[in-house]
Amino acid sequence: MSTPARKHRKQVHLAVQLPAIHNVTVWSDPRSRSQIAFESFAALARTAERGLFDFFFLAEGLRLREHKGELYEYDVAGRPENLTVLAALAAVTDRLGLAATVNATFNEPYDVARRIASLDHLSGGRAAWNVVTSFDAFTGENFRRGGFLAEADRYTRAAEFLDVTRRLWDSWADDDVRPDPARGHFVRADAGRFAHTGPHFDVSGRFTTPRPPQGHPVVIQAGESDAGREFAAADADVIFSKHNRLDVARAFYADVKRRLAAYGRTHDELKILPTATAVVADTDAEAAAYADEITRAQVGPETAIAHLEAVWGRDLSAYDPDGPLPDVDPDPDALVLRGHSIFRTGRAETARRWRALAEERDLSIRELVIEVHGGQNFVGSPRTVADALDHFVQTDGADGFILVPHLTPHGLDDFVDRVVPLLQEKGVFRTAYTGTTLRDHLGLGPAPTRRQEGAAS
């Protein structure tokens, strides 16, 4: 593949997310197309596959966000059911991994195991599950059980959920379906038999779906807390992280990788992929100007005020977004933006930090929100961006990235056409798919051996 001298370099893993909430998509751009039409999903997935990406990723939010008691109108709201749209994408792609965020609180293992196994069959081994744990009663209002789970239990449920799911995937052996028409034998007796009793689940019977092609579809985790990190170290194949500034990312990377040994796992068995944006233009200066334009479009005056209100817990609509921060203190008890975990806790502290930052740099409300919002992560000429991504990976900030384009669906085109070839030239990105499954792309090795029912686990 590449020159031996480059062999020690870490390979970069790349995924793309079609953003479908918050304010990432610059929908006012005339090139921006539908956020919901299947053609948008198909176009972005095809581009990612042309770029030899590891996988296509979809986030999830099971309740439209509400702001000051009303639906929040500045969100790019309206998204599909993840597994269903990914199953359709399996028909228009051939190698690209297909990763769905699916909540472990408002679902049951039998159904999730079955649907992800089905996606894995329907895609020839390309399925992944991002296990998230939102538990809030606000989201619960859309479900039979309501907000039944205490926050402290979110990861015990998720861990048991995942354990049951993997048991179900293992409940059929790889060769349980061996149709022999002459003998009249279709299936092994007892295929799919399972039983599990635990604090969250008491389930038994027969699973319907033969073992997925990957054995165990890829498991992704996206939580920040100590419990979340332990869960990832014990059980996940990939972490979807928010840390895309190198210093913080390196600390996070080191922390999580260090936890692996306790679970008998090696450094390579868990890939850490932060969310990231990339803005590419002919020159660094042009890219910087374009990035600025994108960020200002993402954080319009109304979005800036709404963001501030979310932290302050107060109606701040009378304030000028281009003026200074309000003198009033946050109301720690009032939650004005519902359906978003980031501003749930620690708002007083956040407000103190924001005020200090604004004073120090003399920032208006909008400038401040742009500053903390983070702007664009990798900005520059194709060469600059390729070098920065590579540096980030080689210095252990990450194992790769989940890119979030600001235009749907063609926001990845430039990256694939101009940055991917440079990463390939450096010998840090594949020049062809070498495997057929997502486990192959991620270098996770073959599926773990099947755990048989009754065996110690």
Add this chain to the structure above:
Amino acid sequence: MTTTPLHLAVALDGAGWHPAAWRATGARPADLFTPGYWADLVAEAERGLLDLVTLEDFLGPQSAAFHRPDDRTDQVRGSLDAVLLAARLAPLTRHIGLVPTANVTHTEPFHLSLAVATLDFAATGRAGWRPQIASRAADAAHFGRRTTPQLTDEEARDPERIAARLRPLFDEAADVVEVVRRLWDSWEDDAEIRDAATGRFIDRDRIHHIDFEGPHFSVRGPSITPRPPQGQPVVASLAHASVPYEFAARASDVVFVTPRDLAGTAAVLAEVDAAAKTVGRDREDRPLLVLADLLVLLDDVPGEAARRLARLDELAGAPLASDAEIFAGTPDELADLLLDRHAAGLDGFRLRPAVLPHDLTAVTRGLVPALRRRSAFRGAYTASTLRGHLGLARPESRYARKR
């Protein structure tokens, strides 16, 4: 001859509806869990200009018994999620309706609504859904959240007794469909405004909480998925008795029924009419199409289909039993039978091929041309959505108003 159009559906299930189908010539038992197998079948159905295909599903392995699992190893066991299978087929087809089955007893109405809406987006307006209650008590243990009635062998022989025992599940299912339908309507068609002047992507006045409250669950809404292309994807249900007829009259756009002959057809149609009256459905305003199920074996040579059935029965070790009428004959004979029943008032038929792909191909290449020769079936698709094929108008959102 016929004045109303005849609708034709095919029910796809495993290797076909005969328990020994997977052992027949041409069967592909090793491919049942691969997308290519299903892609070939649905392409064939679309070549035949059929209205729709249905895809069966259960939240437990298949069983020879209606009401409990079995341990047989000589029949097809194992399945893929039907909604995802339908989605996988959507981009490969352009016209045919895709109607997966999905359980409503052990699943979340909210998730079901999103999934079928998403299928409708992927299929650009060709999605349907067959809500199904849990008829096997054993499946409840797969979820461990509730129990459902265990039917006795005695009860399981009689559709009216089954329905009477499972009535609470049908009532709950009607609530599930109501929630799903409200969620489909919860975004008005023009809710996404992309108003650059104000920075608003959506207009909150055109997106609605559904505030459903029932004895089994409450759902606040709105959906997180915009209104699907058909507005309301097609809901179809299978019914053999008065309780499920009433469920269909309350919840469905299409009902599949199982009369055994011409007299039975008239009786079933009368029962569906009565059910519609009982629940106060105005069928001018909300049409309810009635399609009869038939399990079919078709061969051009007279007598061959019956001989084939006998050979399959021998392999299976028992004569074929079905809730639907079994037809073994030539495509021309079937065409005549269907037209008789159509004249009696049925809107169409859902054919269950005994063996795949044999009996599907016999439908598309034998029966359909035979119907065409009788000027009784379309010669080209004239609509692009499933509602369109079925002659159902696209409804406005129930929340569109009022402004």
